[in-house]
Amino acid sequence: MRQRSPSVRLGARHSRAVGRSAPTGILVRMHRPITPDALRLTVLDESGVLEACRQTYRFWHQGRAEEPYVQRVLSAVERMGSEMRYMGLVSEDGALAASARALDGGIECNGVRIRSMGIAAVYVRDDLRGRGIGAALIERLLADARARGYQSAFLFSDIAPAYYARHGFREYPALDWSAPVGSLPASPGLAIRRARPSDRERLRDWHRAAALVQPMGVTRTPVWWDFFRWWRGAPDDYILCDGSREVGYVNVGMDQTCLRVHEWAAPGVEPSRIWATIRARAADLRADRVGGWLRPDRRTGFMNVEARSGAIPMAVSLQPDIALPEPSEAFFDELDHF
Numbered sequence: 001m002r003q004r005s006p007s008v009r010l011g012a013r014h015s016r017a018v019g020r021s022a023p024t025g026i027l028v029r030m031h032r033p034i035t036p037d038a039l040r041l042t043v044l045d046e047s048g049v050l051e052a053c054r055q056t057y058r059f060w061h062q063g064r065a066e067e068p069y070v071q072r073v074l075s076a077v078e079r080m081g082s083e084m085r086y087m088g089l090v091s092e093d094g095a096l097a098a099s100a101r102a103l104d105g106g107i108e109c110n111g112v113r114i115r116s117m118g119i120a121a122v123y124v125r126d127d128l129r130g131r132g133i134g135a136a137l138i139e140r141l142l143a144d145a146r147a148r149g150y151q152s153a154f155l156f157s158d159i160a161p162a163y164y165a166r167h168g169f170r171e172y173p174a175l176d177w178s179a180p181v182g183s184l185p186a187s188p189g190l191a192i193r194r195a196r197p198s199d200r201e202r203l204r205d206w207h208r209a210a211a212l213v214q215p216m217g218v219t220r221t222p223v224w225w226d227f228f229r230w231w232r233g234a235p236d237d238y239i240l241c242d243g244s245r246e247v248g249y250v251n252v253g254m255d256q257t258c259l260r261v262h263e264w265a266a267p268g269v270e271p272s273r274i275w276a277t278i279r280a281r282a283a284d285l286r287a288d289r290v291g292g293w294l295r296p297d298r299r300t301g302f303m304n305v306e307a308r309s310g311a312i313p314m315a316v317s318l319q320p321d322i323a324l325p326e327p328s329e330a331f332f333d334e335l336d337h338f
């Protein structure tokens with residue numbers, strides 16, 4: 001999608017009105033400001049997605065060159081299929097002013113699924129900031145979500161949550177924990193084996209059983225399960241073995257010298273046994289620290305806890321009869337972060 005300035009042809013009548021003898025048919029560039037009212041929300045086609053990538057690259061490249069960045073976004077759109085739309089606010093002449101990804105998701109509330117639209121990668125073109133276009137994008141995405149029958153929307157904010165609070169979003173816990181490896185329980189641990197693709201449904205069952213202890217979390221469809229492991233570069237899952245019994249899984253990965261605990265689920269297993277297993281894995285990988293997103297009901301004495309400045313979960317109800325749980329009661333996993 002190519003960006004053009006709005007342009008009009010001056011006709012004879014207008015030439016007379018301005019009192020000049022300008023010949024008709026002269027192309028005059030009118031730098032009409034792009035305002036929210038002049039933009040419409042649309043699902044971007046591939047050329048629109050490419051233009052969105054061109055605009056967002058400088059901001060979200062995370063050290064990637066432009067081509068791999070673009071390929072990663074195109075691949076994300078392809079992998080999610082009908083479960084993700086790349087949306088844009090586009091002017092009459094086809095210029096892309098703002099963009100965001102809309103994910104077809106769900107929030108699990110006390111065991112009941114609430115259809116929820118995930119909003120990611122909200123971006124306003126650099127030269128169009130501060131004129132209400134970001135606000136218009138959010139409002140139109142929420143209106144579109146309501147029209148499509150979604151009951152709520154959620155996102156992970158990397159900016160001051162007050163920006164989204166204006167549109168009704170509420171903040172949910174965003175705490176990180178970390179600890180020196182030696183402060184985790186030393187034993188008794190569990191044996192681990194690398195999970196196979198055929199284990200995925202069992203992993204999902206364990207995750208779901210563990211998630212139900214929380215009043216609110218993200219629904220993981222098979223597409224979401226696979227997508228977020230790929231998107232976040234999460235390493236392999238390991239199955240936890242208590243003797244011959246397989247009791248759950250853990251997903252951990254090195255981030256420099258820290259072993260990040262992306263998630264674990266092992267219903268009915270004493271947590272200290274999981275921490276001891278993670279400690280052994282950290283020692284194998286020569287990590288000096290362990291850490292991750294804090295799930296509030298798993299907070300224990302060895303953890304140093306601090307508020308995270310980015311990836312702050314926020315959600316809003318879109319229907320009068322849908323009340324989301326209080327923020328203190330919910331948790332979003334790191335592998336739900338889009």
Ligand SMILES: CC(C)(COP(=O)(O)OP(=O)(O)OC[C@H]1O[C@@H](n2cnc3c(N)ncnc32)[C@H](O)[C@@H]1OP(=O)(O)O)[C@@H](O)C(=O)NCCC(=O)NCCS
Pocket residue numbers: 059121122123124125128129130131132133134135136156157158159160163
């Ligand atoms: C954040 C962003 C979408 C805002 O778009 P925008 O069109 O400039 O915003 P609007 O004109 O609708 O709103 C302007 C208001 O938002 C506030 N605002 C702008 N950027 C902000 C930010 N990064 N954090 C918090 N508030 C912000 C402004 O202070 C202004 O407040 P005011 O109305 O009290 O003066 C845009 O700056 C952007 O694309 N940033 C880069 C990508 C990004 O950070 N996206 C968010 C990812 S969670």
